[in-house]
Amino acid sequence: MAEPTPRYQCPYLGMAADRGLTSVNPTHSHRCYAQRPPGEPDLAYQAEFCLTARHVSCAFYAAAPAAGEPARNAEASRSREPRGRWPRVLLWAGLTLALIAVVFFYWLDLSGRGVSLFDRGGAQADAPLVQQLPAAATETIPAAEAVPATATPAAVAQRVIAEATRFSTPTAEPGGRIMALEPAAGEAGWWSSEEARGNHLGDSYLHAGYYQGQAFVAAARFNLAQVPRGAAIREAILRITGLESNRLDPASGGSWTLQLLADSSLPDYARANFQQVFNAPAAATLFPTLYPADLDRGNVNVLPLDATARAWLEQQVLDAVPGVIVRIIGPGGGDTLFAWDSGSGPASFGEGPQLLLNLAAPPPTAPPLPTEAVIVATLTPTPENVMTAAAEAWTATAVAITTGTATPLTYRAVTPTPSPANLATLQANALLAGLPPIVPHTPTPANEATATVDALIAAAYAFLTGTPTATPVDAVTPIVITPTPRPQNIMTQAAHYVMATRDAIAAPDPTPWPYNAIIATLTPTPVVITYTPPPANRATAAYQEAMATAVALIVGTYTPLPPNAVTPTPTGAVIQPPPTLDLLPLPATAAPPTATAAPPAADATPRSAADAALAANLQQAMREANDALVALIEAPDTPRDGLQAYFCGAAAWRKVTAYLNGLDAQANRPTAATYTTTAAEPPVREPDGRWRLRQVEAWSYTMSQGGTIAGNEEYLYWLVAAPGRAPAFCIDDYAFQAAR
Incomplete structure (x- = not known):
């Protein structure tokens, strides 16, 4: 920045190109005109002396003539120079040198050799x-x-x-x-x-x-x-x-x-x-x-x-x-x-x-700064646990992949400063701001007995811990503000928005709250939710965990319970746990999809066993179904239409589709799979006409990130006949559990 020389700067400081200009910052373009010839003060010296009121202590300033007089002093010094023959000799010598220079440059011009007057650093x-x-x-x-x-x-x-x-x-x-x-x-x-x-x-x-x-x-x-x-x-x-x-x-x-x-x-x-x-x-x-x-x-x-x-x-x-x-x-x-x-x-x-x-001359008072238009964004609540934080990160990643990076906002987004959550936070804010301290309100005793008890408690504290620190004379007590009740439904919430908008239009500049104001905490009305019984055994706990993981992968994280949720106290009645049967086996890194309730287990109702030929056909249908499933695991981009011919039932198709979708969502998914039927019961015809087949299968998976996962599972299949098409039998439903 350059400006006319201020009074606090040295009057002998000026630009090399224009003595009447100076910069408010140290620069190599500055020259000290108190020296003959003008010198170039270094940047540190300029910052300490030339550009400050300390220039009066500079040795060059003290030795130089007063500001504004250099020209007159120079004329006076020139008038005192001796007049003799030496000036004339010097004059003739200068003219001779000038003539030689003219002849030299003329010869350079005729010979085609040029000289640049602006060549300060070589060719x-x-x-x-x-x-x-x-x-x-x-x-x-x-x-x-x-x-x-x-x-x-x-x-x-x-x-x-x-x-x-x-x-x-x-x-x-x-x-x-x-x-x-x-x-x-x-x-x-x-x-x-x-x-x-x-x-x-x-x-x-x-x-x-x-x-x-x-x-x-x-x-x-x-x-x-x-x-x-x-x-x-x-x-x-x-x-x-x-x-x-x-x-x-x-x-x-x-x-x-x-x-x-x-x-x-x-x-x-x-x-x-x-x-x-x-x-x-x-x-x-x-x-x-x-x-x-x-x-x-x-x-x-x-x-x-x-x-x-x-x-x-x-x-x-x-x-x-x-x-x-x-x-x-x-x-x-x-x-x-x-x-x-x-x-x-x-x-x-x-x-x-x-x-x-x-x-031009600036106004006496600087104009007010423009009001910046901002977007007030709602504060994102802190995740309650690591699972919620991970779900939010996965959601953000999925949005970035599917829709791209968000378009930058036209205005700057700001978040409102939250109200202090408790008295301790309110007191800390006052201390940081240098405001009078905030002390809790001491209620006046309602009767003589209460006053006596308060005096005894104060005496006990004084005896145990010493005389308490006196309350500062400028201390204030908090102002407790009753909050607006929580809307019971969306219509009430909409009405609150309308009323708040009307008040904002009528009074665009509301009176700010005093610094010692705090919002009271409402006692929430309890929300009674259904009691979830604890798992009766390890298999049930594993099933519930797998189901919750599958739901999170398919439909997202569960809606968190409200903070005022309560469960009723269970009675002495025995609560039966849900069935523990589930879907096809998953690798340890893949979560199983949601399972529907399994068909009823075998009971004492008479059932007919299949003959040897029919049993062989049912076993063949199961092998072909598992082979088709292995092919899709190893080639996930292959259409699934062929697999549906083997899993023809609505329940079976929904389960196997959810299973394959869960595998596709895993980073460490299986790339190869093998299975072996290690044990099987003869097929039995159920009263509803379906054939029930119980067998134990040993599955082994090769994972994309290295390693192998293996396990034995006991499966229960219900097959129905598919006349006029291949295969002759298809799976109507199935369930599984860990092999005993």
């Missing part, structure tokens, strides 16, 4: 463009051959105008000020399209254009924090100085455009990549557009901001936006690249981008 053609990639190998773009430029009258005029206006400073109106904004270290640089990540902020060059298949874009960020809010911007000028032109090809044509970007368009400017900088929306475009004839090493390009751009910049300052970004975009092809000076780095002239502001 440009030898300066490679180095891309310094973070944490990666450094790639060097070879230097191009310098393109000879023809000095047309228009180009010469442009250079003369640029040099003439390079250090011109506008005059501030009464009460106004001039500020020269410059990018801080590390806030100006360039980006390349060949680099998916990273940037070159802090480099000496601001490359923009197209070279060897790469697009280059440059940007610089100016801090607006010191610009007074509410001050009108009468004039704004952007100045940039050329630094390297050896890759500039005038024959390729093209143009360079400078644009203003809102600071919010690149919220993470320091980590922005090429695509983010290149695609950021422009708020204003600066004119004139620059062409090859306007660009050269040492040329100063001056771009004034028009009324629209100044109005936009004023609004940014008024809204307390921390900064503004200037982006430079060059041609999109043609192998032509130009670089301006960033103001930092070893190759810099120290002539970085400069945004000069001519400000």
Whole structure:
């Protein structure tokens, strides 16, 4: 930031280009005009003396003439110089040297050898463009051959105008000020399209254009924090100085455009990549557009901001936006690249981008900051246990996979500050805020007996622990607020919303609660739920756990019970546990699906046994069904239509489908399966016409993440005849339990 020299700064401090300007921050562009010739104070010395009221203790300040008198003292010293023949000798020697220099430069011009007055660091053609990639190998773009430029009258005029206006400073109106904004270290640089990540902020060059298949874009960020809010911007000028032109090809044509970007368009400017900088929306475009004839090493390009751009910049300052970004975009092809000076780095002239502001007098009182529009989001309750937390994580992952990342909100989302849950939290908040302490309310004794008991208790405490600490004189007691009763149904809740909306419209600015207010806790009405008996044995407990896991995988986590849920006290009656039969066996990492109640177990009702041929057919149907199931386990993408011919019953098909879906949801799922029937009873015909087959099967699974899981299960199948199709028998229902 540059401004007219304040009183607390040293009056001998000024810019190297313009003594009338100083920066509010230490910079290498500062010069000490108390020295002859002007010196360059280091940054630490500037921060400690030159830019503070301590400049009066500086030795150079004490030895220099008073501020405003250097010119007169210099004239006086020149009037006291001796007048003799030595001045005349020196004059003739100077003229002779000047004549020799003219002849020498004329000879260089005739011989085709040129000398650049702006060559401060050696021949440009030898300066490679180095891309310094973070944490990666450094790639060097070879230097191009310098393109000879023809000095047309228009180009010469442009250079003369640029040099003439390079250090011109506008005059501030009464009460106004001039500020020269410059990018801080590390806030100006360039980006390349060949680099998916990273940037070159802090480099000496601001490359923009197209070279060897790469697009280059440059940007610089100016801090607006010191610009007074509410001050009108009468004039704004952007100045940039050329630094390297050896890759500039005038024959390729093209143009360079400078644009203003809102600071919010690149919220993470320091980590922005090429695509983010290149695609950021422009708020204003600066004119004139620059062409090859306007660009050269040492040329100063001056771009004034028009009324629209100044109005936009004023609004940014008024809204307390921390900064503004200037982006430079060059041609999109043609192998032509130009670089301006960033103001930092070893190759810099120290002539970085400069945004000069001519400000009117600021208002006596700064305008109020704009009210930010936000979205008040409901606080997400903390998961009650690890299962709920895992379910929320799985849900978020599933949403991200199926629907993608959520669209960012237009407004900033905030969460309301929750009310203190208890008196201890209320007291801690008051202590942290430095407010008067909050002490519990001591009720007045209702009768003499209560007063006597209170006095005895106080005496006992004093005897045991000593005299209690006196209550602070400014202590306050909490204000207990009765909460709104919990709505009994959705209609009551909707009515509460309508009433709250009406009150908010009638009184948009409600009176805030005092800091010692606390909401009373309602005693919830108990919710009586059905008593769940404890499992009678280990098999029942395993069944209930497997069923709960299967439900969680298929339909999601159970709705948690309300905090005021209670169960009735069980009577002495015996509660029968649910049947322990379940589905097909699952690997240890897969959860079984929900099972329906198994058909009644065998009883004393007479049943007919199958003959040998029929029993063989039933056994064959079971083998084919299990083979078809193994094929689907090993090839889960295969259609399941063929399997339904074996599991033809609605109950059997629902169970086997849920079983396969549970396997597909597992990360460590079986990739191969084998089974062996180790024992079997002869088939028996049930009274309802179905054939019951009981057998023990040994299953072995090879898992996708390595390892094998094996187990023996006792199965109970009910098969029905399927006349006119294959197989001749199919499974109507089934259940299983661990083999005894």
